[in-house]
Each structure stands twice: as structure tokens, then as C-alpha cells.
Amino acid sequence: MQSYIEAIEKDASLYEERNFEKRSEAIDFLGFQLIDQIDEFLQESSSPDKLLQLRQRAEELVSALEATDRKLFQRIQSAIRLKGCTGMAFKKLIKQYVDFNIADAGSLEEVGYDNLDVFINGLSLFETMPEQTKDLEPEMVYYQKTPARIIFELVEKSDFRKDDVFFDIGAGLGQVAILVNLLAGITAKGLEFEPAFCDYARDCAAALDLSDVTFINVDARQADYSEGTVFFMFTPFKGEILDTVLDMLRRESLQRKIKIITYGPCTARVAAQSWLHVAVPEQSNIYTLHIFTSF
Ligand SMILES: C[S@@+](CC[C@H](N)C(=O)[O-])C[C@H]1O[C@@H](n2cnc3c(N)ncnc32)[C@H](O)[C@@H]1O
Structure with a gap:
């Protein structure tokens, strides 16, 4: 689990706006697989400190990746408001x-x-x-x-x-x-x-x-x-x-x-x-x- 989290932490490409699909996969993996698995281990663990630290790192990663998406969406929403993003331009952008x-x-x-x-x-x-x-x-x-x-x-x-x-x-x-x-x-x-x-x-x-x-x-x-x-x-x-x-x-x-x-x-x-x-x-x-x- 720790190595998965480290790999995602080190992957700077995940924070490039254009890598939306890769980021989506990472968010799903962290949210639906890793954090869920940590929660299962936590239920049986008598010394949970390390697991709790890992959980926090995973949550921080999800927040940071979601913040990148939010910036991207805000930029596209502004372009739509300025009428600079309709028809083919909208489709091409997506x-x-x-x-x-x-x-x-x-x-x-x-x-x-x-x-x-x-x-x-x-x-x-x-x-x-x-x-x-x-x-x-x-x-x-x-x-x-x-x-x-x-x-x-x-x-x-x-x-x-x-x-x-x-x-x-x-x-x-x-x-x-x-x-x-x-x-x-x-x-x-x-x-x-x-x-x-x-x-x-x-x-x-x-x-x-x-x-x-x-x-x-x-x-x-x-x-x-x-x-x-x-x-x-x-x-x-x-x-x-x-x-x-x-x-x-x-x-x-x-x-x-x-x-x-x-x-x-x-x-x-x-x-x-x-x-x-x-x-x-x-x-x-x-x-x-x-x-x-x-x-
Ligand atoms: C299957 S959803 C489709 C939603 C939307 N067209 C879309 O694709 O995202 C059906 C929608 O029809 C609405 N609806 C059901 N009966 C209706 C009626 N008699 N008049 C207007 N809307 C109705 C429901 O509230 C629901 O939001």
C-alpha cells in the first residue's frame, strides 16, 4: 500500500491538467480500493498508527488531484461564459x-x-x-x-x-x-x-x-x-x-x-x-x- 501511495505522490504528470483520464483512474484507485482496504485493516489492527498515517496521505492525494480537476473545470466554465467554447470548439476541447x-x-x-x-x-x-x-x-x-x-x-x-x-x-x-x-x-x-x-x-x-x-x-x-x-x-x-x-x-x-x-x-x-x-x-x-x- 505504501509503495502505491509513493508512486502516485511522485508522479508529477498526474497534476498536468491534460491528464484527466489518468488522474481519474488514480482518484478511483485511491478512493475505492486503497482507502477501503486500509479501513478493513484498521478494523482488525491493534496498533493502527501507521495505517492511519497512510490513510491520511491517501486522502491528501485525492484532495490535491481533485483540486487540479476543479481548476480545469473552472477554466472551461469561464470559456463557456465568454462564448469562446461552443460547437466544434467545445467538442475539440473535451x-x-x-x-x-x-x-x-x-x-x-x-x-x-x-x-x-x-x-x-x-x-x-x-x-x-x-x-x-x-x-x-x-x-x-x-x-x-x-x-x-x-x-x-x-x-x-x-x-x-x-x-x-x-x-x-x-x-x-x-x-x-x-x-x-x-x-x-x-x-x-x-x-x-x-x-x-x-x-x-x-x-x-x-x-x-x-x-x-x-x-x-x-x-x-x-x-x-x-x-x-x-x-x-x-x-x-x-x-x-x-x-x-x-x-x-x-x-x-x-x-x-x-x-x-x-x-x-x-x-x-x-x-x-x-x-x-x-x-x-x-x-x-x-x-x-x-x-x-x-x-
Ligand atoms: C429517465 S429521466 C431523463 C432525464 C433527462 N432527460 C436526462 O436524460 O438526463 C426522466 C425524467 O422525466 C421526468 N418526468 C416524469 N414524468 C414526467 C412528466 N409527466 N412531465 C415532465 N417530466 C416528467 C422525471 O422527473 C425524470 O427527471
Whole structure:
């Protein structure tokens, strides 16, 4: 254990901002393996002094590595506020720190997170998730984040026009709408049933000075979709609620062509709508993105 800690202490490259993934691995190793193991030994030890010293060194290392990440994220947040970091520039900047391949995104058969999520979480400014204040109805689905690489894939495959207005139906903490705005430069709106999530998402967009991102605290059955052209759903609800909202979107499609993008189990119900066709054929895995266009 001591030699592992010494090796990390001596590795100056871990404090270079660009080595985000290496740093992430070191933080995970220290936090989830080393400190846990020291704690196990401590329970059985009659002379714990040396173990306690090692534990303290490991904790100090984690704090120092996290401080490097914080500096990096603050710098990127400032660049976003100064509007110097959108579209390709934002994607290129992230690629300097996280090696991800969008082509891999659609191959997973379940929701899975990776270093891109760790990086985007770091950028998201608020660390503690707010408590749910309202009970969900049985057909409503609890908050779960769309993996970040799926949002990057969505932007890459959606062929957005400049005047598109993107809606995330069941927006949770707002990450999808914020990333779509940052990556595609289009207006993005999030509809969310839970007021605490909606407040969190609003604070996040305000802290990054994103004036084209708004969050509306509303039940999707009562929302106004008249401005939207692209609607995303990571299965926010099922059954009759989904049918009601799909019917509202069908009525919008009588006014203008719309796209519906799905992720997760709601895909099957959306695929059964005769007024939609799949614009981008995908292998039939519910955890690949499906992009539907109205006729
Ligand atoms: C699976 S999460 C998706 C969160 C977000 N789209 C994302 O990918 O990060 C589903 C979200 O839908 C919200 N939700 C459920 N029923 C809703 C309704 N009737 N109207 C608006 N939001 C709803 C939940 O509170 C939850 O935050």
C-alpha cells in the first residue's frame, strides 16, 4: 500500500491538467480500493498508527488531484461564459481530455457511463443532487441521466438546422438541453415535472450564461410544444401518459415537420406510431438512439 501511495505522490504528470483520464483512474484507485482496504485493516489492527498515517496521505492525494480537476473545470466554465467554447470548439476541447469515440456509443445494450460522464459531471457546477419533492405517478419514470456520449451522438446524427428548437421532455437536471445547446448552438428547452430538478437545471444554465436554454416546470401533458421541432425522450413516462404526449406531438406534426428522438424502452411505443418513420435506421436495441421524423 505504501509503495502505491509513493508512486502516485511522485508522479508529477498526474497534476498536468491534460491528464484527466489518468488522474481519474488514480482518484478511483485511491478512493475505492486503497482507502477501503486500509479501513478493513484498521478494523482488525491493534496498533493502527501507521495505517492511519497512510490513510491520511491517501486522502491528501485525492484532495490535491481533485483540486487540479476543479481548476480545469473552472477554466472551461469561464470559456463557456465568454462564448469562446461552443460547437466544434467545445467538442475539440473535451477531446483533449477524454478519449471517446461516438461510433462506440450505440453498441451498448444497457445504460452505461464512462469518463466522458465524469468529465461532464465535473463541468456541471453543482455537486449534490436535489431531493425529489413530489411523488411521481406510477407511469412516470424516475430520474436517470442520459449517458453523455449518447448526447454527443444525438447531436452528431440529428442534422440540426440553425432555427431548430430542441425539447428534452422529462429534462431531469438539465444536462441534455445544456449539452445540445453547447454542441449545436440551437435553442434548447427542458420540461420537467419535479420543481427541485427544474430549479437545479435553471441555476446550471444561468451559471454558464446560456440564455438560449430554458427549463419549464410542467407536467408534459400540460406543456406547450408549439415552438418545438426536435423532441427528445429518454423514457420519461410510459403507458397512457406516453400516449397522451405522443398524441400532442402528432397534432404539432400537422403544423410542421418534427423529429422525435428516443432512448430507452419508450422507443417501441414511438416506433408503433403510423405518423412517424425512422429517419435513421438503427439496429433494434432500445439503448441505441432512434430518430423518427413525421410524414
Ligand atoms: C429517465 S429521466 C431523463 C432525464 C433527462 N432527460 C436526462 O436524460 O438526463 C426522466 C425524467 O422525466 C421526468 N418526468 C416524469 N414524468 C414526467 C412528466 N409527466 N412531465 C415532465 N417530466 C416528467 C422525471 O422527473 C425524470 O427527471
